[in-house]
Amino acid sequence: MAASKPPRVPVILAFDIGGSGIKAMRLDPSGKPLGERNRLSTPHPARPAAVLSVMRSLAASARPFDKVSVGFPGVVRGGVVWSAVNLHDDWVGFDLAKALRKALGKPVRVANDADVQGMGVVTGRGVELVVTLGTGFGSALFVDGALVPNLELGHHPFRRGETYEEQLGAAALDDVGAKRWNRRVGKALKVLSRVYNFDSLRIGGGNGRKVTLKLPANVSVVPNTAGLSGGAALWKD
């Protein structure tokens, strides 16, 4: 009798929705990449239907996959979007998990993009803060590996009457240039260290690689691909 084929390992299709690009990558259940990262530009205006259509195109070239995880740039609760300041107001109240499940025919889990990035890099020891520098300013806090949900530091006042996002988002980097922006990053790290007394802080996001200042020993820059690989953690029950 011919030996039966071993069952195929479930494949997770991970998405990272950003203000300028939508990325997708296939992962194994441990978060290991199963191929290249694909990226398409975020449509503008970034209404739900337009973003979903880009995600459908990315999914079409990523088959087969069994489950889907999404990092979304706003507050998400139970698959429903609560805020999306860098995309479009039409997202507020939109059930992304349900719409994408319908569009792709697979089970879908959605979480905040910084939370997903954090899940891809935390060690599970102590107080770990993760911030993402991209179009927006994302934040995620973990205590012994457990996520403190819905931390939105980006919209908190930081300095000169502006929020962290206004001072450190991509628009500010364009505006003031890398040198001044790096100085601001340094100032933010000092405030965050005083407030959170973290064991470690990791900086992700597409502009993380533009951080050139000398970092304290417990602060590091992590690759932005963690915003995709962290998606596997959404399926660890």
Ligand code: BGC
């Ligand atoms: C959103 C956060 C998000 C961050 C990075 C902010 O504007 O409010 O939820 O994590 O941008 O995308």
